[in-house]
Amino acid sequence: MSGDKVRFDRVSKTFETRTGRRTTAVTALDRLTLGVRPGEFLVVVGPSGCGKSTLLDLVGGLSKPTAGQVLVDGRPVTGPGLDRGIVFQQYALLPWRTAAGNVAFGLEAKGVPAADRADLVARHLDLVGLGAFAGHYPHQLSGGMKQRVAIARSLAYDPDILLMDEPFAALDAQTRDSLQDELVRIWERTGKTVIFITHAIDEAVYLGQRVAVMTSRPGRIKEVIDVELGDRDAAEDVRSSDAFRHHRHQIWTLLRDEVRAAQAAERPTLRRQEAPVG
Amino acid sequence: MVDLAERPTRLAAPVTAAPANPGWPGRLLGYAGRLAHRSVAVLALAAVWELAPRAGLVDRVFLPPLSEVLVTWFELLRNGQLAEHVAASLTRSVAGLALAVVLAIPLGLLIGWYRPLADLLSPLLEVFRNTAALALLPVFVLILGLGETSKIALVLYACSWPILLNTIAGVKGVDPLLVRSARSMGLNHLRLFQKVILPAAVPTIFTGVRLAGAYSILVLVAAEMVGAKAGLGYLINYAQYNFAITDMYSGIITISAIGLLVNQLLVAGERRFSTWRVDVTA
Numbered sequence: 001m002s003g004d005k006v007r008f009d010r011v012s013k014t015f016e017t018r019t020g021r022r023t024t025a026v027t028a029l030d031r032l033t034l035g036v037r038p039g040e041f042l043v044v045v046g047p048s049g050c051g052k053s054t055l056l057d058l059v060g061g062l063s064k065p066t067a068g069q070v071l072v073d074g075r076p077v078t079g080p081g082l083d084r085g086i087v088f089q090q091y092a093l094l095p096w097r098t099a100a101g102n103v104a105f106g107l108e109a110k111g112v113p114a115a116d117r118a119d120l121v122a123r124h125l126d127l128v129g130l131g132a133f134a135g136h137y138p139h140q141l142s143g144g145m146k147q148r149v150a151i152a153r154s155l156a157y158d159p160d161i162l163l164m165d166e167p168f169a170a171l172d173a174q175t176r177d178s179l180q181d182e183l184v185r186i187w188e189r190t191g192k193t194v195i196f197i198t199h200a201i202d203e204a205v206y207l208g209q210r211v212a213v214m215t216s217r218p219g220r221i222k223e224v225i226d227v228e229l230g231d232r233d234a235a236e237d238v239r240s241s242d243a244f245r246h247h248r249h250q251i252w253t254l255l256r257d258e259v260r261a262a263q264a265a266e267r268p269t270l271r272r273q274e275a276p277v278g
Numbered sequence: 279m280v281d282l283a284e285r286p287t288r289l290a291a292p293v294t295a296a297p298a299n300p301g302w303p304g305r306l307l308g309y310a311g312r313l314a315h316r317s318v319a320v321l322a323l324a325a326v327w328e329l330a331p332r333a334g335l336v337d338r339v340f341l342p343p344l345s346e347v348l349v350t351w352f353e354l355l356r357n358g359q360l361a362e363h364v365a366a367s368l369t370r371s372v373a374g375l376a377l378a379v380v381l382a383i384p385l386g387l388l389i390g391w392y393r394p395l396a397d398l399l400s401p402l403l404e405v406f407r408n409t410a411a412l413a414l415l416p417v418f419v420l421i422l423g424l425g426e427t428s429k430i431a432l433v434l435y436a437c438s439w440p441i442l443l444n445t446i447a448g449v450k451g452v453d454p455l456l457v458r459s460a461r462s463m464g465l466n467h468l469r470l471f472q473k474v475i476l477p478a479a480v481p482t483i484f485t486g487v488r489l490a491g492a493y494s495i496l497v498l499v500a501a502e503m504v505g506a507k508a509g510l511g512y513l514i515n516y517a518q519y520n521f522a523i524t525d526m527y528s529g530i531i532t533i534s535a536i537g538l539l540v541n542q543l544l545v546a547g548e549r550r551f552s553t554w555r556v557d558v559t560a
Contacts (some may be wrong), residue, residue, distance in 0.1 A: 016296070062461060080462045085462075088455060088458075090455055094474065095554045096477050096554040105464050105473070109463040138554075139554065
């Protein structure tokens with residue numbers, strides 16, 4: 001297992017949350033172990049609140065594990081770095097910069113000389129099909145276009161690993177489908193290792209070479225599934241193939257109990273909040 | 279979500295703008311109509327001011343008709359007195375405002391960014407913020423004397439608060455996601471501040487400067503009522519003292535015109551600095 005690009009080694013993460021005067025410790029991840037192979041597209045799927053995003057923060061170096069360690073190329077993660085790029089659900093574009101300015105942002109952080117930046121920016125905007133929108137500000141772009149800019153930004157500074165935190169969750173269905181296709185295309189072309197977080201089963205099956213199913217809180221890996229959809233280009237509509245349906249059902253079954261468990265854990269607090277109203 | 283709805287029109291604008299063009303006479307007419315509509319209330323006020331004293335509804339000694347005030351105003355303009363007062367007032371306003379910008383923005387950035395400093399200073403800031411600038415006028419005069427220093431200091435004091443508070447709010451109000459995203463690219467504190475925090479806070483800071491611009495004119499009049507030898511506040515006060523009622527109203531009109539002008543200028547500046555904020559405020 002030493003060939004893993006990213007390795008979670010019995011990683012635990014607990015948060016202190018304060019309700020009134022009491023502080024309670026919430027365990028988001030509990031001794032989670034998972035290996036991600038170089039160049040792989042791994043999708044992590046799990047019920048809401050299972051610690052999926054926490055997982056990504058740990059690889060990104062935005063927070064530290066309470067116990068265990070996260071290894072990238074065999075070395076423990078000590079902080080953020082440009083070898084990992086994060087794509088957030090809410091785009092996180094700088095609203096005062098144009099699309100080109102936003103793509104250049106990561107290059108500035110990396111210290112790429114200004115002379116080389118313009119070419120890299122243009123190339124990556126073209127890669128996501130936004131070459132004609134270089135001068136547009138985020139508020140002039142649609143949600144899908146904004147997310148393309150964010151993806152171009154992350155790709156431009158050339159990280160080994162792309163971390164994607166439900167990047168398409170806020171988009172409409174058509175935009176989501178086309179961006180999924182584009183992401184697969186980009187991944188095939190660039191050979192990046194991708195860790196993609198989602199709660200949508202279809203998306204997981206469609207994108208992932210492997211899908212890691214998480215348990216409800218505290219989050220662990222319940223099972224890792226190898227997705228075998230055959231030749232994507234040969235099949236006309238991969239999403240309605242037998243193999244696709246099989247994997248979808250497989251993951252749905254694995255998730256069903258976890259979703260129930262997650263709902264049961266959320267319900268008592270809901271009832272307490274509703275009481276004064278009713 | 280508004281930006282989504284807006285996008286097609288924005289992107290399509292260069293293509294579809296031409297056929298819908300009503301031609302310049304039509305546009306001019308529309309513009310004139312809007313202008314008329316917007317100036318009705320002001321013209322009505324002018325009419326009431328002109329007619330009420332003439333009809334004997336108010337004592338014309340205390341409120342002379344507008345036309346008489348305007349005659350005096352032009353007289354003051356012609357003999358150069360008005361220019362002298364305006365120059366004296368604007369010097370104080372601009373000096374106070376400029377000092378406030380120079381002092382309050384860096385201080386606000388520090389307080390907004392550096393938590394321990396905020397905890398240390400915020401009780402003190404709360405106390406002073408709730409002390410009216412005009413209540414401190416006698417203190418300024420006692421300590422700084424009757425000259426320019428105390429007047430500029432009062433303007434500085436009054437202008438500092440909106441700038442300081444807006445700067446703090448601007449820094450604290452930066453979208454945490456932008457900070458997370460920048461941090462994930464390994465930006466250190468200084469670069470994060472320079473490339474994310476500061477540009478994100480600029481529109482909010484400029485709103486503070488605009489408010490301060492208004493204050494700089496408002497408190498000035500009061501400041502000039504004590505121990506001044508020139509200035510619009512002095513003119514108003516002195517004229518009232520000497521029963522030169524039309525002079526007094528001339529001063530009032532001028533100061534309100536200057537206030538309006540300063541505000542318009544700063545609003546235009548504010549718009550320039552915050553074009554990208556459309557989708558945040560919409």
